Amino acid sequence: MTISSYMKDEHRECDTxxxxxxxxxxxxxxxxxxxxxxxxANETLTHFKKEEEELFPTFEAQTGNxxxxxxxxxxxxxxxxxxxxxxxxxxxxxxxxxxxxxAESMMILLQQxxxxxxxxxxxxxxxxxxxxxxxxxxxxMKEVTI
Amino acid sequence: MFQQNGxxxxxxxxxxxxxxxxxxxxFFGILxxxxxxxxxxxxxxxxxxxxxxxxxxLTLGVMxxxxxxxxxxxxxVIAGVVLSSPIKRSWWIQVPFALGMIILLLVFNxxxxxxxxxxxxLLLGSSLLGAIGIMLHxxxxxxxxxxxxxxxxxALLAFAITILLALYLTATLSGLAxxxxxxxxxxxxxxxxxxxxxxxxxxxxxxxxVEMFYVTPPYPKILSRYLTGTMVFLLLLxxxxxxxxxxxxxxxxxxxxxxxxxxxxxxxxxxxxxKRPLADASMWFWRLGMGSLxxxxxxxxxxxxxxxxxxxxxxxxxxxxxxxxxxxxMFYKIVPFLTWFHLNAQGYYTAPxxxxxxxxxxxxxxxxIHRAMVIILLLSLFIGKLIFIAGVLTILSFGWISxxxxxxxxxxRKTEKSGEKFDMGK
Numbered sequence: 001m002t003i004s005s006y007m008k009d010e011h012r013e014c015d016t017x018x019x020x021x022x023x024x025x026x027x028x029x030x031x032x033x034x035x036x037x038x039x040x041a042n043e044t045l046t047h048f049k050k051e052e053e054e055l056f057p058t059f060e061a062q063t064g065n066x067x068x069x070x071x072x073x074x075x076x077x078x079x080x081x082x083x084x085x086x087x088x089x090x091x092x093x094x095x096x097x098x099x100x101x102x103a104e105s106m107m108i109l110l111q112q113x114x115x116x117x118x119x120x121x122x123x124x125x126x127x128x129x130x131x132x133x134x135x136x137x138x139x140x141m142k143e144v145t146i
Numbered sequence: 147m148f149q150q151n152g153x154x155x156x157x158x159x160x161x162x163x164x165x166x167x168x169x170x171x172x173f174f175g176i177l178x179x180x181x182x183x184x185x186x187x188x189x190x191x192x193x194x195x196x197x198x199x200x201x202x203x204l205t206l207g208v209m210x211x212x213x214x215x216x217x218x219x220x221x222x223v224i225a226g227v228v229l230s231s232p233i234k235r236s237w238w239i240q241v242p243f244a245l246g247m248i249i250l251l252l253v254f255n256x257x258x259x260x261x262x263x264x265x266x267x268l269l270l271g272s273s274l275l276g277a278i279g280i281m282l283h284x285x286x287x288x289x290x291x292x293x294x295x296x297x298x299x300x301a302l303l304a305f306a307i308t309i310l311l312a313l314y315l316t317a318t319l320s321g322l323a324x325x326x327x328x329x330x331x332x333x334x335x336x337x338x339x340x341x342x343x344x345x346x347x348x349x350x351x352x353x354x355x356v357e358m359f360y361v362t363p364p365y366p367k368i369l370s371r372y373l374t375g376t377m378v379f380l381l382l383l384x385x386x387x388x389x390x391x392x393x394x395x396x397x398x399x400x401x402x403x404x405x406x407x408x409x410x411x412x413x414x415x416x417x418x419x420x421k422r423p424l425a426d427a428s429m430w431f432w433r434l435g436m437g438s439l440x441x442x443x444x445x446x447x448x449x450x451x452x453x454x455x456x457x458x459x460x461x462x463x464x465x466x467x468x469x470x471x472x473x474x475x476m477f478y479k480i481v482p483f484l485t486w487f488h489l490n491a492q493g494y495y496t497a498p499x500x501x502x503x504x505x506x507x508x509x510x511x512x513x514x515i516h517r518a519m520v521i522i523l524l525l526s527l528f529i530g531k532l533i534f535i536a537g538v539l540t541i542l543s544f545g546w547i548s549x550x551x552x553x554x555x556x557x558x559r560k561t562e563k564s565g566e567k568f569d570m571g572k
Contacts, residue, residue: 015361019421026424079490100424101501105490107422108483111358119292 003055003129004122006138010047011114017043018110022103030094037091041084042146044110048077050141058137059125069121076113083109161488163236165555167215168477170244172551174207175544182523182537187530190459199254204466205339206270207247208544212473213347214239214277217298219484220351221281239277246270263320267313274309278302293370297350300374304342304381311335330388340465341402342381345439346374348472349409356413359479360429361421369412377405396450403443410436410443427509428478434517435471438464459527467520474516477547478509485554493567503554512546519543 021036056070083106090098129137178200182189185196218236246269253262285299311331318325353370356362364370380398387394414436417429442464449457482500489497519539526532 015421019361019423023423082490082495097501098499101499104500105483105486107361108359108479109487111361115354115358120290123290 001138002122003125003134003138004118006141007047007051007055007122008118010043010050011118014040014044014047014110018103018107022100025091025096025099025103028096030091034091037087041088044080044084046144046146048081049146050144052077053144054137054140055125058129058133059121062128062133069116069124073113073117073121076109080106080110080113161484161558162555164215164219164480164484165551166236166240167211167218168481169548169551170240171208171211171215172544172548174203174211174247175547176541178203178208179537179539179541179544182540183534186533187526189533190455190527192458192462195255199251201462202247202254203251204470205344206250209344209469209473210243210274212477213344216351216476216480217281217347219480220354221284221298235277235280239273242269242273246273257319260320263316264322267316267320271309271313275306278306278309282306292354293365293374294350294354297346297353297374300378301343301346301350304338304346304378307381308335308339308343311338327389330392334385334388337384338381341406342378344469345406346377348469349377350374351476352409352413352472355476355479356416356432360417362416363419365412365416369409373405373409377402380405399450400447403447407440407443410439426478426506427513428475430510430513431471431475431478431516434513434520435468435475438467438471438520442468456527460524463520463523471516474512474547477550478504478512481550481554485558489558489561489565492562494561494565495567496565497561498557503557504550508550512543512550515539515543515546 017036017040021033021040024030024033024036052074056073060066060068060070083102087099087102087106090102126134181196181200181203185194185200188194188196189200191197246266249262250266250270253259253266282299282302285295285302288295311334314323314325314331315328315335317323318328353365357364380402384395384398387398414433417432442461445457445461445464449461482503485503486497486500519536519542522532522539523536526536
């Protein structure tokens, strides 16, 4: 298994959970929507933790660069986390319009972030990390929980 | 600003660059509406002054401005290209471009001043070839290429060829060249412009944004990897064939049309597979755009066997509907997202949400206006008087867009002035 395929699968999983929550809330099914949103938030934050605590430090150690692409990704993670917080707030208030509006921003932000990771960062990781370190990082990432 | 391997922290150029270019595009769109009122049914005769003036207003004025705006924004985000001093550069492009456009449109109508073709050529040629040069230079240097960045390079190359061919045409019209190959070059000029620049750029951007905005499965690899390259190869093949073996052109045209039909069909199929089931206005603009492309290309294939002026007019209208619909589809995602994104990235937690910038209902109303405009324009081929309504709807459509840009810009500035923000430590 490559880092790219493992992480890409997680991105797709987050997309599915997110779209499910959005669909339920658009139909005013608040209970289902909330459950799906929480699953999305949980999956996304776990994914970020895997990157920030395992993948990025390994990449940085290998390249000797802590101010490069990983720094940009961390910054974008903060933006996404901020949006998750806002979405949780409006979800509590059952403000459908505000939720759908934030969902729109979230989706574009997340997708462009994912694309950069998938097209550049993950391929770079697969290319530059020695096989044993790659295996080890993958194993460690699979154990991360929040 | 740091940049490494295509990932950059300050990815997006100042929002004013994009807003200015989009606003110029909409003003040219409003002008196109007035032209329809002025030239009336003569626009359906492709050789008429009205048709040539209107076509260039739409393709150069509207499409080029929109697409340059989109490229300025998207190159950094989706292709990892960083444009240095984008404001200064965009003014160097915008001013001579707008001036050149106005002169070109005037000289089309006042042929006694044909020497002005040289002035228009100088202004348009230098600004556009300059812009293409900057973008191509940055794109070529990218260490990693995606289907999208690759397609953008090919589209920009086709655009450069379109302009070079146009320079031959204007040199002929101003008396600087003999113009022995005028007819062939003219056909190549609009084929490279429409099938090369317009269609190829839309395809390359689609490879990124369809998946990104609507969460669809990616395009099939065979399409994203080979479509743009094959199309530009076929277009390039047309250059020698136009002079040496004109009868073979029909085969090339049919192949090009089939490739575009397959792109449109796959795009529509991808939309049916999207994970986000909500159908907003932008989705409807996409569907109209792809439907129009299929219609335009099928008619183009048929016209090789059965030639009728009516069919040619419907083909042009359908192609224009394709290009404009897709541009509007992207507009309704890009403008609200950028407004929110730029403010949010600066730490404004009072940044307006996307729906506050442009409400989905406002976008939906525009879709109805645009769709009515396309239908009425088609109907005016049969009932001449309807052309006036088509003209008014065109003005309304682009007026609507102008209002959305101004509204977004004012909202942006208001938030910058009085919005509350986190301390970003900058």
